[in-house]
Amino acid sequence: MHTMTSEIDDKRMAQRRDEADLIARCIAGEPAAQEQLYRTHNRAVAANLYRVMGDNRDLDDLVQEVFVIAFRGLPKFRKEARLSTWIYRICVNVALGRIRTKTRKPPPILKADPVGEDRRSGVGLSPETPEALLVREENKQKVYRLLDKLTPKKRMVLYLHEIEGHDLKEISYLVDANPVTVRTRLYYARKEFYKLLAEENEDAI
Numbered sequence: 001m002h003t004m005t006s007e008i009d010d011k012r013m014a015q016r017r018d019e020a021d022l023i024a025r026c027i028a029g030e031p032a033a034q035e036q037l038y039r040t041h042n043r044a045v046a047a048n049l050y051r052v053m054g055d056n057r058d059l060d061d062l063v064q065e066v067f068v069i070a071f072r073g074l075p076k077f078r079k080e081a082r083l084s085t086w087i088y089r090i091c092v093n094v095a096l097g098r099i100r101t102k103t104r105k106p107p108p109i110l111k112a113d114p115v116g117e118d119r120r121s122g123v124g125l126s127p128e129t130p131e132a133l134l135v136r137e138e139n140k141q142k143v144y145r146l147l148d149k150l151t152p153k154k155r156m157v158l159y160l161h162e163i164e165g166h167d168l169k170e171i172s173y174l175v176d177a178n179p180v181t182v183r184t185r186l187y188y189a190r191k192e193f194y195k196l197l198a199e200e201n202e203d204a205i
Contacts, residue, residue, distance in 0.1 A: 006091055019083055027074050038067055041087055052095040052159060062098060066090050072164035077163030079175060092156060092174045099152045147197045161186055 024032030030135045034098075042063060049062050069090050077086060143163075147155045156175055168179045175182065 020079075022078065023074055023083065026071065034071065037070075041084065043066070044084065045087060045091055049095055050089040051100065052092065052156075054140075054147070058098070062094055066094050069094070085173070089174050090178075093176075094159070096152050096175075098154055101153065114131070125133070146193055146200070149196055150189055150192055154185055154192065157182055157185045158189040158193060162190075 020039055022033055026037055045066050046059060046063050049059060049066070053062075055069075066087065070087055073090070077083070081089075082183075084190055147159060150158065153175070157171055159170045160174060161168075166174065168182050171182050171186075173180045177185070
């Protein structure tokens with residue numbers, strides 16, 4: 001047991017050294033290192049943005065914006081979190097900016113995850129029936145339609161907590177706010193979301 005734990009710790013230390021080396025090479029302007037960092041994280045960035053936004057409009061532009069910000073900010077990266085978490089924080093901020101500025105449009109028909117990361121799929125699972133898939137897509141559209149009616153800050157904390165499953169401490173880091181503020185924001189976001197949901201259900205009767 002001790003040997004296994006030691007091996008895991010050694011592996012983590014090696015990964016951290018490799019990551020630190022990659023970051024240093026990126027800061028030095030080495031093209032190969034920058035390409036490696038992009039290849040390592042671009043699919044996760046696209047998946048994160050897709051799930052936060054609820055659709056894939058302008059996804060490529062948003063992915064590029066995340067990496068532009070990341071490469072510019074690498075010299076200030078102090079390793080207070082893993083690089084992947086730091087990049088996810090940038091995704092959240094980029095998504096927040098787009099949510100704040102996007103014009104009101106009819107909600108799109110959500111397409112399959114463009115990066116092929118459907119978290120419901122798995123080896124040995126039977127494929128969903130067309131009826132089940134339709135219900136799931138309709139429910140997803142309803143959730144994002146209601147989220148769109150919240151203020152960007154409320155929408156983001158509710159999404160991060162209820163859909164992504166982050167705790168208050170993690171959300172505080174991702175949205176750069178203290179836990180008390182996040183807890184208060186989450187409380188009112190839930191209250192408003194369920195009020196909107198009740199109103200929509202009443203209208204549907």
